[in-house]
Amino acid sequence: MLTSGAGVSQPVVSKHLATLKRAGLVSDRHQGRQTHYRAEYAALAPLVDWTHEMTGLWEKKFDALEDLLQRMDQ
Incomplete structure (x- = not known):
């Protein structure tokens, strides 16, 4: 999990991932309740x-x- 590895809260990680996604640097794939991200x-x-x-x-x-x-x- 990114939150435990980064030492920050889930909302902070989500905010950063959303910014990276808008910039086209990551893409996401939803699987059930989880979202998987990968670098572009x-x-x-x-x-x-x-x-x-x-x-x-x-x-x-x-x-x-x-x-x-x-x-x-x-």
Whole structure:
């Protein structure tokens, strides 16, 4: 259960899941009294792309900083 694992109340979890569903990041399936959610991985593709782009940017910046610090130590 998400509520016990997250350490928050059921209404809070439901509110967050509803927001994720409206954003298209999760879908739900009702089975009796239970609702099963699953991540929509295709909807996360822009986030994955952005993360890869930012990773490259920050790696370059940290490499430049490392070079500068090595020159300052000499």
